[in-house]
Amino acid sequence: MDFSLSPEEARFRDQVRGWLRDNLDDRTREAAAGHDDIELRRDWQRRVHEAGFAGVSWPRELGGQGGTLMQEVIVNQEMAAARAPDMLNVIGLYMAGPTILAHGTPEQKARHIPPLLRADEIWCQGFSEPNSGSDLASLRTRAVIDGDDFVVSGQKVWTTLAHVSRWCILLTRTDSAETAHAGLTYLIVDMQSPGVEVRPLRQITGDAEFNEMYLTDVRVPRANLLGAVGGGWRVAMTTLMHERATLGVGLQVRSRIALDELRALARTTLVDGVPRSADPVVRQRIAQLVIEVEAMRINGLRGLSRVLQGEQPGPEGSVNKLMWSELNQRIAETALDLLGPYGTLAEGEERAPRNGRWAYGYLRSRANSIEGGTSEVLRNILAERVLGLPRGR
Amino acid sequence: MNVGLTDEQELLRRQARDFLDRECPAARVRQLMEDDLGHDPRMYARMVELGWTAIPFAERHGGLGLGLVDLAVVLEEMGRHVVPSPFQSSVGLAGMTLAASGDEAQAARLLPSICDGSQLATVALVEESGRWDAGGVRMAAERSSDAWLLHGEKLFVPDAQVADRMIVATRTAADPADGLTLLVVNTAAPGVTVRPLASMDATRRVAAVGFDAVEVPADAVVGEPGRGWATLRRGLDRAMVCIAAELAGTAQRVLEMTVEYARVRQQFGRPIGAYQAVSHRCADMLVMVESARSLAYHAAWALDNDVPEAPLAAAMAKAYAGDAARSVASNGLQLHGGIGFTWEHDIHLHLKRAKWGEATLGDATHHRERVAQLLEL
Numbered sequence A: 001m002d003f004s005l006s007p008e009e010a011r012f013r014d015q016v017r018g019w020l021r022d023n024l025d026d027r028t029r030e031a032a033a034g035h036d037d038i039e040l041r042r043d044w045q046r047r048v049h050e051a052g053f054a055g056v057s058w059p060r061e062l063g064g065q066g067g068t069l070m071q072e073v074i075v076n077q078e079m080a081a082a083r084a085p086d087m088l089n090v091i092g093l094y095m096a097g098p099t100i101l102a103h104g105t106p107e108q109k110a111r112h113i114p115p116l117l118r119a120d121e122i123w124c125q126g127f128s129e130p131n132s133g134s135d136l137a138s139l140r141t142r143a144v145i146d147g148d149d150f151v152v153s154g155q156k157v158w159t160t161l162a163h164v165s166r167w168c169i170l171l172t173r174t175d176s177a178e179t180a181h182a183g184l185t186y187l188i189v190d191m192q193s194p195g196v197e198v199r200p201l202r203q204i205t206g207d208a209e210f211n212e213m214y215l216t217d218v219r220v221p222r223a224n225l226l227g228a229v230g231g232g233w234r235v236a237m238t239t240l241m242h243e244r245a246t247l248g249v250g251l252q253v254r255s256r257i258a259l260d261e262l263r264a265l266a267r268t269t270l271v272d273g274v275p276r277s278a279d280p281v282v283r284q285r286i287a288q289l290v291i292e293v294e295a296m297r298i299n300g301l302r303g304l305s306r307v308l309q310g311e312q313p314g315p316e317g318s319v320n321k322l323m324w325s326e327l328n329q330r331i332a333e334t335a336l337d338l339l340g341p342y343g344t345l346a347e348g349e350e351r352a353p354r355n356g357r358w359a360y361g362y363l364r365s366r367a368n369s370i371e372g373g374t375s376e377v378l379r380n381i382l383a384e385r386v387l388g389l390p391r392g393r
Numbered sequence B: 001m002n003v004g005l006t007d008e009q010e011l012l013r014r015q016a017r018d019f020l021d022r023e024c025p026a027a028r029v030r031q032l033m034e035d036d037l038g039h040d041p042r043m044y045a046r047m048v049e050l051g052w053t054a055i056p057f058a059e060r061h062g063g064l065g066l067g068l069v070d071l072a073v074v075l076e077e078m079g080r081h082v083v084p085s086p087f088q089s090s091v092g093l094a095g096m097t098l099a100a101s102g103d104e105a106q107a108a109r110l111l112p113s114i115c116d117g118s119q120l121a122t123v124a125l126v127e128e129s130g131r132w133d134a135g136g137v138r139m140a141a142e143r144s145s146d147a148w149l150l151h152g153e154k155l156f157v158p159d160a161q162v163a164d165r166m167i168v169a170t171r172t173a174a175d176p177a178d179g180l181t182l183l184v185v186n187t188a189a190p191g192v193t194v195r196p197l198a199s200m201d202a203t204r205r206v207a208a209v210g211f212d213a214v215e216v217p218a219d220a221v222v223g224e225p226g227r228g229w230a231t232l233r234r235g236l237d238r239a240m241v242c243i244a245a246e247l248a249g250t251a252q253r254v255l256e257m258t259v260e261y262a263r264v265r266q267q268f269g270r271p272i273g274a275y276q277a278v279s280h281r282c283a284d285m286l287v288m289v290e291s292a293r294s295l296a297y298h299a300a301w302a303l304d305n306d307v308p309e310a311p312l313a314a315a316m317a318k319a320y321a322g323d324a325a326r327s328v329a330s331n332g333l334q335l336h337g338g339i340g341f342t343w344e345h346d347i348h349l350h351l352k353r354a355k356w357g358e359a360t361l362g363d364a365t366h367h368r369e370r371v372a373q374l375l376e377l
Helices: A007-023 A026-033 A039-048 A071-083 A092-102 A106-117 A234-268 A278-308 A316-344 A355-369 A375-386 B007-023 B026-033 B040-050 B068-080 B087-101 B104-115 B228-264 B278-303 B310-341 B349-359 B364-376
Strands: A124-127 A140-144 A149-157 A167-173 A182-190 A194-199 A210-221 B120-126 B141-143 B147-158 B165-171 B180-186 B194-195 B204-216
Touching: A007 A071, A071 A234, A071 A278, A092 A106, A092 A167, A092 A182, A092 B007, A140 A167, A149 A167, A149 A182, A167 A210, A167 A234, A182 A210, A182 A234, A194 B194, A234 A278, A234 A316, A234 A355, A278 A316, A278 B040, A278 B278, A278 B310, A316 A355, A316 A375, A316 B278, B007 B040, B007 B068, B007 B147, B026 B349, B068 B087, B068 B228, B068 B278, B087 B120, B087 B147, B087 B165, B087 B228, B104 B310, B120 B228, B147 B180, B165 B228, B165 B349, B165 B364, B180 B204, B180 B228, B228 B278, B228 B310, B228 B349, B278 B310, B310 B349, B310 B364, B349 B364
Parallel strands: A124 A167, B120 B165
Antiparallel strands: A140 A149, A149 A210, A167 A182, A194 A210, B141 B147, B147 B204, B165 B180, B194 B204
């Protein structure tokens, strides 16, 4: 058992750290924190790619670095630890890209992977529908084969970044067979096609980070089929597995950063001159969060270790998604409790701590147990696929 | 980085599980619960033959020169089987304290007999207050020309009923941070009385040990006089991780028992495991078991490699494992329904062991406060 990096990995980490030190300034950090400066984030991803730190484990001929999975994890960890802006093309890098690499034709790979890595083309994901969130197999967006095209009609929701995306990984129904999984087909859709309409969806934070997407007789060439007609479920599982496995390592570091900020908050928030961190209850709550975030980190490393030994990422990734969303919520809840009434003050209010960032974080964290698989669905996955319990209802 | 077990460790795990499946099924555990010794010396001798008692100690002291990670593998299996044995107190607590003390003379004198099983040892720390820190130690040791004189009582001394020697924490200076002196006391010495305490977990014996003018030779000190807490702290960190590994094993077994039961037990026409009220609890139990195991093995690795955050890792492992094992055992009992509450069903053995492990060497509240201090909160 060895939790330390090999000398080569440590050298690579130092290289990433050095680059971040030289290339990441506070202005970029702060400007990106709002998440709405698309051009700034696009520029950031380009620079990261030019430095050789995007698509680290992807093939060289497609613009990747041909490196190891461990190097990719190191990049994710260092980026998060340096509070680097999120990569703009998050769906592209962590979901669409790995899925195309696993199931795409050589033409699809050559066409899509290089511009995806450079953030020249942004990707979004059309999985969820208004009546088909967790029950993904019940989705109703239809794709009918017509000559060399699929003709697609339906509605998607929660499509992150759809308003700036060039491409969408779209899950459709080509067959209304009884077995809901069997009739699904996975398509790559050009967002500039006639019949695609994107409407911003305002959330409880007031932001419009997500969208609704309406598809009316959108023609998708057969060449944009990923996998087989009716084989979309298997392809979609690759996407979701990658979402939960690869993304998890970076998320964990972000939880640790939020926790560091919470500790600082507890030490610096005074009530009648006494820091909140002197309260035994506060100490217990924060210590428990620290312990659980650490458990999540090591669980992640154990899963990663198995992948490094050549095993596929398994449903165990669901353990960490479940832990992460609930921990993130508890970190935000604890922060708001520490702040008392000030915690409810919003951005722009003079007395709002950190200009309302804790309040915003609290509201945003409510989505964590819904997006990327609800906590209920993840518990079902753990119960059925890891523990082998009978299918629930 | 490879945080899986090595092939040798996997082999050790299989060997331990096979041996304990054979030698220590629940029926045997129940017999030993009624036994005065609280364990089976023949089974202990077999464990010695398998090399388990020698795992974490240096070869010059008769050990195998392996690490805490290897010991954790065996302890996890012992936890699965709730083995009644002084292994934890002799090897995991007293042995690890001696090994971590840096006291070559005492280690050379005592560790070979712990490794070969010819002697059992334990640690006497807690007193009336029930505290697991230096401040809880009030029992004084008076120094005369060539001996120490002990008066007082220690509580919750594990396996004192079979221990040949005990490392006794005594107060020799009024120092809020330390001021302790560790003395090796022969359990058979005149003035030592061992009174077993009736406790919830009959698979883990604890005793009240009285010291009535017990004379201990001057050379019985482990480490430096007056610096005993610093020494003991290193041993306790290791012992905590040993218990955390055991608790991970006991919780894992409860989860397996519960899942097996939820698959076959039918209510309202279907297996109870098909109800989310049941399956979601099982999923939460899985998260706790996996996390307890992760923290225990990481702490064992950190202590083996002397990384700076090792004490923090040990405190985290013990805090989490105590809560997790108790919670998993309680949930497991609940999901077994009425049958789980009976004496006949084995789940209470695990619940009681979990409760023992939670309280021993400081509970989660104690260690969370330690975490807060180590992080300078």
